[in-house]
Amino acid sequence: MIESDTVFAIVGLGVLGGSYIQALSKMGYKCIGIDIDEEAVQYAMKNHWIAAGGTDSSLVQKADIIVSCLYPHVFVQWVKENQKYFKAGALLSDVTGIKREIIRDINAELREDVEFIACHPMAGKEFKGIQYADAARFANANFIIVPTAENTPEAIASAHQLAEILGFTKISQLTAAEHDRMIGFLSQLTHVIAVSLMNVSDNTHLVDYTGDSFRDLTRIAKINEDMWPELFELNKDNLIREINEFSQELLRFRDLLAENDTEGMKEKMIQSTERRKKFDKS
């Protein structure tokens, strides 16, 4: 469990890593910050978010809990190269947006005396870099713990405790399969739709006529192109199925329109209105 003297190492000081050290330091925990970018480390130092930090991964050796805020393939590579520095009995966690493959790959590599508990704080941002770190966003976001049958109750409890320390109020557990299916629909499909809507043709000449509907639908078309293709590939089965099903639903609507099936379109709208109401914030 997390005690008042538990030491954290956060590896990768981007938007999420930065927000983690911001929240943890505010709550009085000692943090070590590691990033290949010296400037990100300096930024964290200047803000008093870390007690120690640098570009050298051996700094991780003093940490009781290590959280990777790296992109998926970098995460696996980093563990391979640096787990020799991990303290015996350390707990490893992450923020990766897909879970089945990362859990399999990390557990295949990880030392026997270190436990990996997979987590996904759903508090991403379209901007890159520690300067956009803002732990205040955690309050309204979901923190999902994704345990496997191998995880100890202690590790799951620690992940829960970490989420609370970070300021998350919505904390839940899913299996890796449930998580990846949910993410494929709610997050990945929506990003593909927004990106495709901007790309279908150059409609930037329409900017003067654009209202909130179009802006809302395309906000997430501003997207981190270094991270998302990798996340998509690691959830390919789910995402391709979601794109296919959504595309078929679109074409069903088109066919109702082509056939002047007013009643059919009405039914679709009544159903979408009813369902969407359940997603209104209370």
Place this chain on the structure above:
Amino acid sequence: MIESDTVFAIVGLGVLGGSYIQALSKMGYKCIGIDIDEEAVQYAMKNHWIAAGGTDSSLVQKADIIVSCLYPHVFVQWVKENQKYFKAGALLSDVTGIKREIIRDINAELREDVEFIACHPMAGKEFKGIQYADAARFANANFIIVPTAENTPEAIASAHQLAEILGFTKISQLTAAEHDRMIGFLSQLTHVIAVSLMNVSDNTHLVDYTGDSFRDLTRIAKINEDMWPELFELNKDNLIREINEFSQELLRFRDLLAENDTEGMKEKMIQSTERRKKFDKS
């Protein structure tokens, strides 16, 4: 032109009609309100938005400017039945969301001594009814005047003046073809996407995991099912083309993913990010 003693008749007291009389009365103009629903008229009376009103369309006879805030087919039918009451030289306008067919149909019916100037205030709302009237929304919305070769410069100038009185600051002119093409993409396609995303399967069990992205993309899936199918049918050529092109773009993205074409997906994301930046509000 609109003078201080110009009398307006607003026909159809829903969200838009209600907002029109609210804004016009606030600016000191005399308004007559007509609706088949006596309660909507009473609501307008109680708020001092109209000087006279009722369910009887002959009330329109004292108006210099008549604005239909009716659904398209009701608008055409109403003009057929009630233009005998129109004052000679009256100006007729509207708020219809599609333009080619409505302009053709109204002009085919309209008396020679009355001029129709088509307008589209892009300030709709997902809710129905005068109780949602709120002219404050006009300030940030687009008012589009859609003149034909038959319109007089005076009528176009009056429409411009009306938009200013209502509080619109973004006022522009388009041809009916330009208007319907723009609306097919920016407004109609986006509504079809939102409706289809809610309908693709019952994902309401995911509400606990839903973040802003999904909520933003589906906000307009709450939709007035009495109005939109009709608007879609009146712009069928444009909307079907937009659905087809968008669907093809979606499937191109799916194919890049299926082929693990990381670079191809990156390029799509760089393009969507660049284009979307142009739509950021300044």
